Amino acid sequence: MSDAYYLRLTDRLRELLGDPDACVEGRLPAERTLAERFRTTRVTLRQALAQLEGEGRIHRSNRRGWFVSPARLDYDPTRDAGFNDYVRAQGRRPRTEVLLTDTRPHPPAAEALGLPADQPLFHIRRRRFVDDRAVLAESLWVVPERAPGLLEGDYASHSLWGQLRSRWGLSLAHRSLRLYSEALPEREAAELGVAAGSAGLSVRRAIFDERRRPVEYDEEHWLHDALCITVELDGKA
Amino acid sequence: MSDAYYLRLTDRLRELLGDPDACVEGRLPAERTLAERFRTTRVTLRQALAQLEGEGRIHRSNRRGWFVSPARLDYDPTRDAGFNDYVRAQGRRPRTEVLLTDTRPHPPAAEALGLPADQPLFHIRRRRFVDDRAVLAESLWVVPERAPGLLEGDYASHSLWGQLRSRWGLSLAHRSLRLYSEALPEREAAELGVAAGSAGLSVRRAIFDERRRPVEYDEEHWLHDALCITVELDGKA
């Protein structure tokens, strides 16, 4: 396409990523060091780093440095498997932090579920980690009539969907998903420890039971390089 | 978070986007003009523009300028509706260009379909437009036994899946999807007229009939700001 120097620089950096001498424990040398090594300026170097960041090869931690990104997590938003389960199934270490819970109306969730905007909903906000890297900030809203007493239970350590099924006999039959790439909003970026506006992936889900009664709505914000969405579909014409 | 000037600049630019005086026909003023207007340098301005680009608000056309991005296209990769249909259904104008067709083995497709790597496959590569903006570069591979004579037919103007069903009685029962954000590879970037490494979304699909025989595999590369994936799921426990 072009013989832009920074693209060639990007290739040279790519080689560097696999070199354990250069990247100790997945950490790249400082920008100033790299700029000097490649006889260029930080501005140009940062363009090349941003390129690799867009490819999902590296990521930055605020004012700490650049790090090699781990493999993407495979994630099927149509399945009921809990986060902990599928992270472990891929040989990674999951962790979840509940940031807040409350019960109040949330118009966007209500609208997606076809409920009146002032309908109070159980709300859980949490942050999830893979191998100690925060990769997901999410909020979920559950219709109180479907799962009375949810917030009093141990909603943190077990799969929420598993509980909805086993404790309240819900079927989660109908799902409506929307997902698109985004720039992370300020709040989510802060929770994930990245700069506002970093590349992310937004997943929104509305769930209804077999009688088409609304059950749950959730909004997920993932780091763009952290996941690969996989969906398996059977039957249907 | 921070009081970075360029983030405030981003907000000021955001206001500008809706202003028909400033953006004639969706085209932003030149970078030098904007930099002067906001009393800053092109370097800083370009950071702000890149931010808006990440948000999907604007996009660039190589050495022509910056343009306001249209609304995202809703797209359900699990449905059979043809591209032309759902683009029109959203009041937009679709167009498709076939870039090449051939018949030869393609190991990645074969692997996804569970076929030997040297199995020849019908291959169609095309580029698709919404309102004259190229938004999608895709390749698809069809198992010749499932649809003999496919490449001799009129595969361009009608829904390919519709033909697979009506002409060859296929059911397309099982689908396996993978999607993730990516930096557009050189080839796809060139076909879409954007810089290599621009943000994109990759969708790969493997399709099997009701007897689990492999039918088709395809690989789509979308501009990241051009679409919103929606999926509707029914039934299932």
Add this chain to the structure above:
DNA sequence: CCAGACTTCTGGTCTATACCAGATCAGCAG
């Protein structure tokens, strides 16, 4: 030994300037 202050290192942001390369269009020659 520990808590808090200080130093140093990192990336984050910004200014100013320069030249290159593709896109575009006006104008000219045929």
Add this chain to the structure above:
DNA sequence: CTGCTGATCTGGTATAGACCAGAAGTCTGG
């Protein structure tokens, strides 16, 4: 009217230098 040429517009890439703010390690006084 047509097709080419060249000027001019745009963004793309690059240099050099500066200061700021947060992260992290170090040192010091209790």
